[in-house]
Amino acid sequence: MADNSRPTRPVILGQNQYGKAENRVVKITRDGATHHIKDLNVSVSLSGDMDEVHYSGSNAHVLPTDTTKNTVYAFAKEHGIESAEQFGIHLARHFVTSQEPIRTARIRIEEYAWERTTGGHSFVRKGQETRLTQITYDGRNWEVVSGLKDLTVLNSTDSEFWGYAKDKYTTLPEAHDRILATEVSGRWRFNWSDDAQEMPDWETSYERTKQHMLQAFAETYSLSLQQTLYQMGSRIIDNREEIDEVRFSLPNKHHFLVDLAPFGLKNDNEVYFAADRPYGLIEATVLRDGCEPRIPVDLTNL
């Protein structure tokens, strides 16, 4: 039989990870007649001493992805789901500390919010944002990056855009009262990084952070979406001591005034064409002074 335990060619295995993606878990907590829902989409990704399974096919170090899926459901029962962050931390700690070959666990969670309607057990899905978290643990240090996506916001005034650089291709008219709209994708990194430190209250932190972001969006008299983005980030850094870094990816959802002159009508900043593409894409990181940027530049990778 051929010995295929190691390639004799100089072909080297690079970064690798594995796990079960998108485990959909719904946990109902019954507090008498009042019920609570946690609705998560949990992706587990493990890495470590996994050369042999790639080189020779030995599965000795491989905890099956099926087991990682089962662990998600069992932990929902055994530990409950206090917050996405807390749940992710439990899972990451379990995989790294219970299997020697597993050195790093990355748990990504999307959370879908539900709102009680009438009575204690009827819910409607909240149509706003999707909450996100990513937990990474290497046996020593924790990295918790939380955030949200698909939060659409609009200001119907207090936005201008003028005084920009112009060349022979510039046709954009200067705007002194425009609509400013975006679909916020944001991530923030917590400075909690080891078990000795007290953990933030993850649920309160999320609600307050979102509130600061929305208030900054609403209250900034905007001369550009870039300026608004910086205000949103700095409001969070100034008010939430548990957060050191914020990154936003903000598509500028353009609203163009429609030319109604052909119909003999004056458009007094009332009728707009909401374009879906192309869109300006404004992205930046806002950091506490002295902190290192660690959130990836491309948020689609997080």
Ligand SMILES: O=c1[nH]c(=O)c2[nH]c(=O)[nH]c2[nH]1
């Ligand atoms: O807020 C804006 N920032 C830009 O960089 C830009 N560019 C553009 O065409 N419109 C806008 N709006």
